[in-house]
Amino acid sequence: MAKKGEDFSAWYNELVERAELIDKRYPVKGMDVWRPHGLAVMNLIDGLIHAEMRRTKHQEVRFPTLIPETEFQKEADQIKGFGANVYWVTHGGESELDVKLLLRPTSETAMYPMFSLWIRSHADLPLKIYQMCSVFRYETKQTRSFLRVREIHFFEAHTAHATWEDAEAQVLQDLEIWERLAEKLCLPYALTRRPDWDKFPGAKYSVGADTMMPELKTLQVATMHQYGENFAKPYNIQYEQADGARTFAHQTTYGMSERLLGAIVGIHGDDKGLVVPPAIAPLQAVLIPILFKGKEGPVMEACRKAMATLEAAGVRAHFDDREITAGSKYFDWELKGVPLRIEIGPRDVESGKAVLVPRDLDSKQGKSFVEASNLAKEVESALAGVQQRLREKAQRIIVEHQKPVITIAQAKAAEGIAVLPWCGSEECGLRVEKETEKAVLGVPVRVQGDKVVEEQHPSAACGACGKGTTMVMRVARTY
Amino acid sequence: MAKKGEDFSAWYNELVERAELIDKRYPVKGMDVWRPHGLAVMNLIDGLIHAEMRRTKHQEVRFPTLIPETEFQKEADQIKGFGANVYWVTHGGESELDVKLLLRPTSETAMYPMFSLWIRSHADLPLKIYQMCSVFRYETKQTRSFLRVREIHFFEAHTAHATWEDAEAQVLQDLEIWERLAEKLCLPYALTRRPDWDKFPGAKYSVGADTMMPELKTLQVATMHQYGENFAKPYNIQYEQADGARTFAHQTTYGMSERLLGAIVGIHGDDKGLVVPPAIAPLQAVLIPILFKGKEGPVMEACRKAMATLEAAGVRAHFDDREITAGSKYFDWELKGVPLRIEIGPRDVESGKAVLVPRDLDSKQGKSFVEASNLAKEVESALAGVQQRLREKAQRIIVEHQKPVITIAQAKAAEGIAVLPWCGSEECGLRVEKETEKAVLGVPVRVQGDKVVEEQHPSAACGACGKGTTMVMRVARTY
Numbered sequence: 033m034a035k036k037g038e039d040f041s042a043w044y045n046e047l048v049e050r051a052e053l054i055d056k057r058y059p060v061k062g063m064d065v066w067r068p069h070g071l072a073v074m075n076l077i078d079g080l081i082h083a084e085m086r087r088t089k090h091q092e093v094r095f096p097t098l099i100p101e102t103e104f105q106k107e108a109d110q111i112k113g114f115g116a117n118v119y120w121v122t123h124g125g126e127s128e129l130d131v132k133l134l135l136r137p138t139s140e141t142a143m144y145p146m147f148s149l150w151i152r153s154h155a156d157l158p159l160k161i162y163q164m165c166s167v168f169r170y171e172t173k174q175t176r177s178f179l180r181v182r183e184i185h186f187f188e189a190h191t192a193h194a195t196w197e198d199a200e201a202q203v204l205q206d207l208e209i210w211e212r213l214a215e216k217l218c219l220p221y222a223l224t225r226r227p228d229w230d231k232f233p234g235a236k237y238s239v240g241a242d243t244m245m246p247e248l249k250t251l252q253v254a255t256m257h258q259y260g261e262n263f264a265k266p267y268n269i270q271y272e273q274a275d276g277a278r279t280f281a282h283q284t285t286y287g288m289s290e291r292l293l294g295a296i297v298g299i300h301g302d303d304k305g306l307v308v309p310p311a312i313a314p315l316q317a318v319l320i321p322i323l324f325k326g327k328e329g330p331v332m333e334a335c336r337k338a339m340a341t342l343e344a345a346g347v348r349a350h351f352d353d354r355e356i357t358a359g360s361k362y363f364d365w366e367l368k369g370v371p372l373r374i375e376i377g378p379r380d381v382e383s384g385k386a387v388l389v390p391r392d393l394d395s396k397q398g399k400s401f402v403e404a405s406n407l408a409k410e411v412e413s414a415l416a417g418v419q420q421r422l423r424e425k426a427q428r429i430i431v432e433h434q435k436p437v438i439t440i441a442q443a444k445a446a447e448g449i450a451v452l453p454w455c456g457s458e459e460c461g462l463r464v465e466k467e468t469e470k471a472v473l474g475v476p477v478r479v480q481g482d483k484v485v486e487e488q489h490p491s492a493a494c495g496a497c498g499k500g501t502t503m504v505m506r507v508a509r510t511y
Numbered sequence: 512m513a514k515k516g517e518d519f520s521a522w523y524n525e526l527v528e529r530a531e532l533i534d535k536r537y538p539v540k541g542m543d544v545w546r547p548h549g550l551a552v553m554n555l556i557d558g559l560i561h562a563e564m565r566r567t568k569h570q571e572v573r574f575p576t577l578i579p580e581t582e583f584q585k586e587a588d589q590i591k592g593f594g595a596n597v598y599w600v601t602h603g604g605e606s607e608l609d610v611k612l613l614l615r616p617t618s619e620t621a622m623y624p625m626f627s628l629w630i631r632s633h634a635d636l637p638l639k640i641y642q643m644c645s646v647f648r649y650e651t652k653q654t655r656s657f658l659r660v661r662e663i664h665f666f667e668a669h670t671a672h673a674t675w676e677d678a679e680a681q682v683l684q685d686l687e688i689w690e691r692l693a694e695k696l697c698l699p700y701a702l703t704r705r706p707d708w709d710k711f712p713g714a715k716y717s718v719g720a721d722t723m724m725p726e727l728k729t730l731q732v733a734t735m736h737q738y739g740e741n742f743a744k745p746y747n748i749q750y751e752q753a754d755g756a757r758t759f760a761h762q763t764t765y766g767m768s769e770r771l772l773g774a775i776v777g778i779h780g781d782d783k784g785l786v787v788p789p790a791i792a793p794l795q796a797v798l799i800p801i802l803f804k805g806k807e808g809p810v811m812e813a814c815r816k817a818m819a820t821l822e823a824a825g826v827r828a829h830f831d832d833r834e835i836t837a838g839s840k841y842f843d844w845e846l847k848g849v850p851l852r853i854e855i856g857p858r859d860v861e862s863g864k865a866v867l868v869p870r871d872l873d874s875k876q877g878k879s880f881v882e883a884s885n886l887a888k889e890v891e892s893a894l895a896g897v898q899q900r901l902r903e904k905a906q907r908i909i910v911e912h913q914k915p916v917i918t919i920a921q922a923k924a925a926e927g928i929a930v931l932p933w934c935g936s937e938e939c940g941l942r943v944e945k946e947t948e949k950a951v952l953g954v955p956v957r958v959q960g961d962k963v964v965e966e967q968h969p970s971a972a973c974g975a976c977g978k979g980t981t982m983v984m985r986v987a988r989t990y
Binding site for chain 1: 534536537538539542543544545546547550551556570571572573574576577578579581582593594596597598599600601602603604605612614621624625628629640645647649651662664950
């Protein structure tokens with residue numbers, strides 16, 4: 033088996049299959065089969081997103097998968113951005129279709145013709161909807177499970193507002209939603225406003241949340257887009273103001289995908305297998321009886337009692353009573369990433385104890401003996417510990433791998449994210465991309481009060497043209 | 512507005528949009544947009560199905576939407592059955608694909624190549640998986656929301672077993688699952704083994720559950736198929752038996768779709784709107800304050816207290832405090848099908864009462880005054896009452912509209928389902944279809960012990976050829 037520290041790519045590609053998240057042997061390249069374990073984790077991630085959507089009063093919808101070519105062509109940037117990568121449906125049965133249909137690469141051009149019907153007056157605003165669905169991209173680059181696939185499990189929220197300012201407030205809410213999710217998913221991130229040449233097709237601006245993978249490449253895991261009136265105009269999304277005048281709505285979107293799962297696999301997994309954060313683990317704890325001939329009865333009895341306690345406490349627990357060695361069981365559940373192992377053997381029964389082994393720690397050093405009478409609380413606390421350590425570990429990765437530099441050559445040589453002074457011009461940005469052979473992620477931003485603001489840096493010289501500036505760019509290798 | 516009793520079809524087509532279940536204005540014919548209310552009901556239906564799948568140890572998976580033409584062509588009956596109705600993806604971007612891809616019309620040909628990889632030995636059996644997904648059919652007939660659409664929200668369970676008998680036991684379990692679901696969905700049904708010329712492409716036999724719509728046409732809402740080795744052979748799904756010999760697996764499938772929702776709309780709706788069975792109502796109760804000027808305070812206070820009680824009891828309740836007339840609120844919630852209305856006015860506050868109005872009864876006769884101190888229990892009992900009455904009403908429809916007949920002419924003239932003696936030959940079956948201009952649903956079956964058996968009838972003469980027989984067929988107009 034490949035080692036994570038030696039060949040990350042091979043390790044990742046093997047692990048997603050060995051842990052039975054997906055099966056890559058489906059006979060279409062870049063389209064994987066979601067196996068029960070992978071889908072169960074993804075469903076729990078989706079569950080967290082659904083909960084955030086309910087909290088923020090977004091309503092769930094489901095749009096058709098197919099979009100007529102005629103609607104797709106209304107927004108020129110969309111065609112430029114996605115046209116070369118869409119799958120075309122040209123025939124129904126033997127007949128050629130009058131209007132070709134495409135498999136959605138994203139749903140703006142499917143949804144906005146309906147927005148123009150649904151939105152009549154200011155009373156209809158804000159309109160906040162979302163869907164979880166498959167989107168399709170005919171990728172020509174090398175595909176990789178969860179990170180770059182041709183059928184993508186996708187989340188997209190779309191909103192329409194009366195004013196630019198209302199849309200800005202939505203972007204802020206999206207960032208708050210993301211912050212809450214990232215904490216539960218134990219994903220570290222840096223927020224960056226994308227450069228104009230790399231923003232979403234049709235957006236006024238795009239903010240990306242990039243996480244850091246162990247090979248020190250960044251991975252975009254969430255994006256928020258301010259569209260202004262860019263789509264409202266071609267799709268005629270107008271509303272009547274209180275004074276009777278008609279004007280265009282302002283729109284935003286928020287997108288995430290199965291990449292969230294890919295990031296968790298890559299960042300938290302180790303050479304023994306997955307490490308799934310407790311918040312999204314289909315099984316949070318597995319209970320393994322340590323059996324010695326003739327002493328099975330009391331151990332099995334104690335295990336059954338422990339299971340009843342855990343289930344009553346709402347812990348997602350499983351009692352592994354298969355007739356194989358305890359060691360084989362450890363191996364299986366470590367591979368699947370169950371965050372906590374509980375062992376009960378004859379001596380533990382006698383002393384009223386249970387043994388807890390958190391998945392993220394060395395099994396000798398991390399082992400603890402707890403009172404069986406207090407099992408539910410001890411397990412909850414051990415799970416909180418795993419969640420906390422995974423979060424901190426991940427946070428360190430991104431903090432430790434951002435490096436201020438002053439020249440393009442340093443930006444090229446830097447591992448992780450280089451932070452380079454930048455005058456802001458596209459010319460300098462593209463020169464940096466060319467000379468570093470990396471991507472310009474954009475300008476670091478953060479939420480300050482009710483605004484998204486650029487990070488301010490001490491005055492320095494633009495790494496490309498030498499002009500004085502207080503702005504910086506993030507530069508990194510990306511997926 | 513169309514009346515249900517006068518023009519069912521127009522009434523149905525209007526209601527699905529007026530109640531905001533879906534929007535038909537999407538610019539591809541036969542592909543509707545699921546609006547929040549429609550999707551919320553469907554999600555609750557899906558939730559019941561997920562629970563049944565967990566209970567019966569089926570595991571959820573997600574397969575790609577696209578199937579290569581080469582896999583699709585391995586099972587000849589599939590092509591015959593679906594070939595004329597599939598959407599073909601021929602291009603990715605500008606490039607023509609080497610192997611054409613089709614949008615799945617059902618997933619046998621996507622799943623079974625993987626089954627042949629997953630199943631190695633008898634220890635891998637039974638394999639029981641399911642998915643909920645979109646399937647696509649290029650319908651040439653008239654489309655109608657939920658009942659005949661081109662993108663179908665679909666449920667499909669697929670199983671593989673060691674023996675024919677194990678697969679038979681699975682069909683029985685499927686029927687049990689269906690019986691439990693039908694009760695919660697308040698859907699009446701008749702079980703019929705489809706005639707050979709109308710079974711699922713590739714099946715040994717198919718059992719359909721048909722419900723009865725108010726225009727006295729039957730609607731297939733669930734099907735179970737015994738495949739035997741029919742797919743195992745072309746897809747090479749073999750396993751090693753305990754003695755080392757290799758042999759083919761036996762397979763079954765179970766399918767349902769958004770038609771479940773269409774049936775509920777059609778059967779239970781009335782001229783005021785939808786009537787949603789409590790088990791799948793996104794809102795089970797709506798609380799409406801009856802306000803008189805100067806007396807608002809105590810009423811609003813009592814309402815807030817009532818809401819806290821209902822929420823604590825787990826009732827999905829909504830407090831409608833909009834500043835519009837109570838009458839407008841009644842109108843809105845009756846249209847949406849909320850099964851129970853609760854009213855609290857000043858006199859109710861004084862007497863410690865609340866008013867309950869079940870959606871399915873006349874609002875005068877059905878109204879009841881209950882103790883506010885016992886609200887949660889009263890509401891639960893009122894909801895159980897709605898559920899029970901809807902079930903009984905629906906059951907009557909199908910019982911009252913099955914009519915034993917002895918001639919083809921009588922079968923043609925009968926309303927609803929005609930039950931006609933039949934020798935069982937395809938020749939006679941096709942003659943009945945031709946002369947009645949109706950469909951032969953097949954032979955009535957029921958579960959008896961651990962077997963699905965044909966209903967036995969007194970000896971009679973086949974309606975077509977006159978030969979003596981104890982078998983009958985169901986004949987009806989269908990969707």
